[in-house]
Amino acid sequence: MERNIYSGTSDYMVSEDLRNAVNISIALGRPLLIKGEPGTGKTMLARSIALGLDMPFIIWNIKSTTKAQEGLYVYDTVQRLYDSQFGDRDVSDIKQYIRPGKVGEAFNSEKQVVLLIDEIDKADLEFPNDLLWELDVMNFFIPETGETISAKHRPAVVITSNAEKELPDAFLRRCIFHYISFPDEEMMESIVRVHYPNLESNLLAGALKAFYWVRSLPGLLKKPSTSELLDWVQALTVGGIHPDRIMSELPFLGVILKKNQDFEQVLRRIHSPGGLQRQAGLTGSRKYV
Numbered sequence: 001m002e003r004n005i006y007s008g009t010s011d012y013m014v015s016e017d018l019r020n021a022v023n024i025s026i027a028l029g030r031p032l033l034i035k036g037e038p039g040t041g042k043t044m045l046a047r048s049i050a051l052g053l054d055m056p057f058i059i060w061n062i063k064s065t066t067k068a069q070e071g072l073y074v075y076d077t078v079q080r081l082y083d084s085q086f087g088d089r090d091v092s093d094i095k096q097y098i099r100p101g102k103v104g105e106a107f108n109s110e111k112q113v114v115l116l117i118d119e120i121d122k123a124d125l126e127f128p129n130d131l132l133w134e135l136d137v138m139n140f141f142i143p144e145t146g147e148t149i150s151a152k153h154r155p156a157v158v159i160t161s162n163a164e165k166e167l168p169d170a171f172l173r174r175c176i177f178h179y180i181s182f183p184d185e186e187m188m189e190s191i192v193r194v195h196y197p198n199l200e201s202n203l204l205a206g207a208l209k210a211f212y213w214v215r216s217l218p219g220l221l222k223k224p225s226t227s228e229l230l231d232w233v234q235a236l237t238v239g240g241i242h243p244d245r246i247m248s249e250l251p252f253l254g255v256i257l258k259k260n261q262d263f264e265q266v267l268r269r270i271h272s273p274g275g276l277q278r279q280a281g282l283t284g285s286r287k288y289v
């Protein structure tokens with residue numbers, strides 16, 4: 001039992017609430033539904049659970065065209081047709097053309113796995129409901145072969161969704177829900193430190209201050225997220241940028257802002273006399289680029 005308690009991993013910062021949600025979901029055998037804006041560590045959490053509990057990790061990336069059925073199994077009729085015309089295989093044995101999907105793989109595994117259903121909100125509205133039954137009873141029937149596939153071990157299911165989209169009530173009822181809010185500066189500092197333990201403190205402090213200033217600007221089309229901050233501190237380091245220049249010049253701004261309008265808004269503010277300089281708490285001698 002002890003083995004099945006998730007307590008975090010050295011590469012992932014986890015709050016106590018989130019850790020509890022993970023453990024409750026595993027103990028109750030219910031999917032853990034994680035919502036939060038992009039970059040809040042939803043995908044990474046599932047990886048960390050697998051690592052922390054030493055369980056194999058199966059990722060099902062959901063696209064707009066993904067159907068629930070594909071997660072169970074796919075019947076490869078094209079191969080069968082091909083074999084019936086050109087091959088020497090016995091095509092009446094349909095079993096050989098049944099390929100497990102990600103849920104099927106998770107059910108078949110000899111070891112309990114972590115099954116990540118990533119970005120469920122990308123699929124159509126029916127998708128979550130279509131999966132409910134199988135995830136509840138942990139088995140499914142394959143009519144083509146008359147087989148029932150039952151989970152050898154109930155997978156720890158982690159489902160992620162971006163914040164905007166609502167999911168069906170029936171689905172929500174069955175999940176343990178946790179919302180990861182965007183990390184505050186202190187938490188973010190720890191997250192960056194996990195990735196870059198040797199980062200110079202002044203550079204990190206400068207980058208954090210500038211990053212949160214940019215995020216606080218009204219009307220941004222796309223707020224920069226954790227991934228962008230991680231890339232940015234790397235760019236600042238590689239570029240040999242002195243920490244004093246970060247807030248006043250915002251070097252490599254394109255690493256954190258990906259929309260023209262956002263970029264221009266920030267540039268306007270940098271060049272407006274005094275505006276950003278005051279934000280940076282700098283003296284009048286600072287030179288702008």
Ligand SMILES: Nc1ncnc2c1ncn2[C@@H]1O[C@H](COP(=O)(O)OP(=O)(O)O)[C@@H](O)[C@H]1O
Nearest residue numbers: 011012013038039040041042043044191226227
């Ligand atoms: N709590 C955290 N601890 C360590 N790294 C994190 C954390 N949250 C986010 N990250 C890092 O931020 C980036 C984005 O995380 P990701 O899991 O892809 O976010 P999401 O799936 O929510 O969009 C990754 O590089 C990840 O390592």
Ligand SMILES: [Mg+2]
Nearest residue numbers: 042043044160
């Ligand atoms: Mg993700």
